[in-house]
Amino acid sequence: MKRIYIKEDMCIGCRLCEVYCLVQHSKSKKIIKAYKGEYPKPIPRILVEEKGYLSFALQCRHCEDPPCVEACITGAMYRDPDTGAVLCNDIKCVGCWMCIMVCPFGVIMRRKEGGEVASKCDLCYGEGTPVCVANCPNEALEFR
Amino acid sequence: MVKYVIVGNSVAAIAAVEAIRKHDGDGEITVISDEPYSAYSRPLITYALAGKISEDSIFYRDKNFYYKNKVETILGIKVTSLNTKEKYVTLKDGDEIHFDKLLISTGGTPISPNIRGRDLHGVFTFTKLDDLKRVREYIHQYRVGEAVVVGGGLIGLKTAEALTMLKIKVSIVELADRILSVTFDKKASSIIERSLRKIGCEVITGNTVSEIKGRDRVSAVILKDGKKINCGMVILAIGVTPNIDLIKNTDIKVNRGILVDNHMQTNIPDIYAAGDVSECVDLIGGATRPIAIWPNAYRQGNVAGYNMAGIPKEYTGSIVMNSIELCNIPTISMGLTDPEGDEYEIIEHYNDEKQVYKRIVLKGKIIVGAIFISNIDRGGIYRNLIIEKIDVSSFKEHILKEDFGLISLPKEYRKHLVSGPGLEV
Numbered sequence: 001m002k003r004i005y006i007k008e009d010m011c012i013g014c015r016l017c018e019v020y021c022l023v024q025h026s027k028s029k030k031i032i033k034a035y036k037g038e039y040p041k042p043i044p045r046i047l048v049e050e051k052g053y054l055s056f057a058l059q060c061r062h063c064e065d066p067p068c069v070e071a072c073i074t075g076a077m078y079r080d081p082d083t084g085a086v087l088c089n090d091i092k093c094v095g096c097w098m099c100i101m102v103c104p105f106g107v108i109m110r111r112k113e114g115g116e117v118a119s120k121c122d123l124c125y126g127e128g129t130p131v132c133v134a135n136c137p138n139e140a141l142e143f144r
Numbered sequence: 145m146v147k148y149v150i151v152g153n154s155v156a157a158i159a160a161v162e163a164i165r166k167h168d169g170d171g172e173i174t175v176i177s178d179e180p181y182s183a184y185s186r187p188l189i190t191y192a193l194a195g196k197i198s199e200d201s202i203f204y205r206d207k208n209f210y211y212k213n214k215v216e217t218i219l220g221i222k223v224t225s226l227n228t229k230e231k232y233v234t235l236k237d238g239d240e241i242h243f244d245k246l247l248i249s250t251g252g253t254p255i256s257p258n259i260r261g262r263d264l265h266g267v268f269t270f271t272k273l274d275d276l277k278r279v280r281e282y283i284h285q286y287r288v289g290e291a292v293v294v295g296g297g298l299i300g301l302k303t304a305e306a307l308t309m310l311k312i313k314v315s316i317v318e319l320a321d322r323i324l325s326v327t328f329d330k331k332a333s334s335i336i337e338r339s340l341r342k343i344g345c346e347v348i349t350g351n352t353v354s355e356i357k358g359r360d361r362v363s364a365v366i367l368k369d370g371k372k373i374n375c376g377m378v379i380l381a382i383g384v385t386p387n388i389d390l391i392k393n394t395d396i397k398v399n400r401g402i403l404v405d406n407h408m409q410t411n412i413p414d415i416y417a418a419g420d421v422s423e424c425v426d427l428i429g430g431a432t433r434p435i436a437i438w439p440n441a442y443r444q445g446n447v448a449g450y451n452m453a454g455i456p457k458e459y460t461g462s463i464v465m466n467s468i469e470l471c472n473i474p475t476i477s478m479g480l481t482d483p484e485g486d487e488y489e490i491i492e493h494y495n496d497e498k499q500v501y502k503r504i505v506l507k508g509k510i511i512v513g514a515i516f517i518s519n520i521d522r523g524g525i526y527r528n529l530i531i532e533k534i535d536v537s538s539f540k541e542h543i544l545k546e547d548f549g550l551i552s553l554p555k556e557y558r559k560h561l562v563s564g565p566g567l568e569v
Binding site: 005006007008047049050051054055056058067070071073074075091092094095096097098099100101102103104105106108109110 | 159185187188191196197201203204205438439442443446465466467468469474476478520521522523524525527528547549550551552559561562563
């Protein structure tokens with residue numbers, strides 16, 4: 001399957017990926033509305049870790065053997081048979097956070113507004129290249 | 145063509161089917177369960193009782209899961225015996241089902257304490273879908289206003305919370321000196337205890353129910369210290385034990401649960417066991433025992449399925465862990481959370497006002513346990529450090545910092561995590 005690869009040497013910590021990710025997963029897909037006026041407030045599914053000169057953007061690794069899928073008590077977490085992406089079905093998720101307990105990358109977030117559900121990278125489902133990759137100014141993320 | 149038979153129809157069974165079908169599209173798979181339902185999630189029955197989810201969303205996989213995976217189901221009929229020599233199981237109606245490969249995934253049974261009045265109408269255990277239906281009907285029929293929950297563990301507390309949401313006044317009676325005493329330390333227990341009191345639960349610790357009173361049905365319980373609590377219903381939630389009925393009188397080795405090797409095979413070739421019915425290696429301490437948790441059951445069932453289909457795969461063990469939300473407070477606990485002894489070091493962060501508590505237990509250079517209350521984000525990073533036995537001494541002082549992440553880990557290990565394509569086990 002196609003995955004996002006992280007090149008930490010290239011990341012400048014600008015966090016544009018977070019902005020694009022949040023907007024992509026908003027209802028309006030408009031930056032101001034997404035940040036200022038939507039309920040539930042969209043959250044980015046990517047996070048930038050930074051310490052001194054080192055930084056990298058991290059999102060779900062869509063593991064070969066995903067621990068989150070195993071741990072999910074509802075069956076909400078699943079692997080998409082077509083793309084191989086690990087996805088969470090919001091309707092089934094009850095917010096038990098088993099997935100957060102077992103994800104070794106710490107990339108599953110809690111969406112707290114509008115019903116508690118697990119929120120994670122969906123590889124911009126159906127979009128081709130994920131927006132974090134497409135909009136990274138320094139090619140610190142690669143989709144291949 | 146291989147004939148697979150799976151006894152039990154919960155997560156380990158489903159995981160086994162999913163593994164078998166990855167490699168064997170033709171073998172005959174038969175799933176047998178005494179429960180007349182498609183696989184459902186037992187932890188979700190407290191959510192359904194509270195009205196947080198519909199009874200329909202309790203089902204674990206799509207309605208056409210069995211059809212899609214060409215699984216024959218025999219549901220609502222108990223398997224009464226197993227012949228390991230001639231390789232068949234016998235159903236309650238007398239039918240014999242032969243197998244080439246058998247998986248025993250019969251799960252756990254609630255422990256029934258020997259309390260006088262235990263058989264009165266209105267006394268329930270609460271682990272199955274039928275329990276949900278019975279408890280619901282009972283509450284409705286008798287307009288239950290007060291209930292006693294015996295046991296302050298996960299099931300007891302989730303049930304108590306659900307009953308409270310139905311406007312039932314709940315008293316929780318726990319034998320230990322605090323609730324969640326197996327998985328939490330004192331501070332963590334007290335945060336949850338306070339919150340339960342806030343929503344109206346009474347929490348009674350260091351005490352137990354010595355008798356259940358009532359004529360036709362429950363009317364009160366008498367505690368060990370003589371105190372009487374009037375109630376219309378009693379939920380017994382003092383724990384579960386492996387459901388090993390099927391292998392009694394067979395030559396399958398069993399301790400508390402069924403013993404398996406790292407391919408999930410029992411001492412009898414072609415007979416496997418997985419999930420709450422089996423024992424596994426606790427990666428902390430190395431003892432073999434049942435670790436009855438959902439993620440474990442899936443992994444074990446999956447590994448069993450691969451091996452049954454002829455694909456060698458190993459199961460290396462697990463740790464005790466759980467994630468539950470009580471009174472809207474998310475909590476995660478894992479490993480040894482409250483050990484005694486000089487060899488352990490504790491790192492803590494506690495904010496009473498925000499009810500945030502984080503606790504890391506170290507033994508030498510490695511983490512052996514952790515608790516997270518309220519702020520559980522990125523908890524899985526710590527679990528990975530426990531399982532992989534990573535030397536944390538070089539970044540110990542950062543371990544509970546707000547910005548702790550993969551970036552805090554030693555460079556080589558971080559690169560291994562970050563640059564790879566994800567986890568392959």
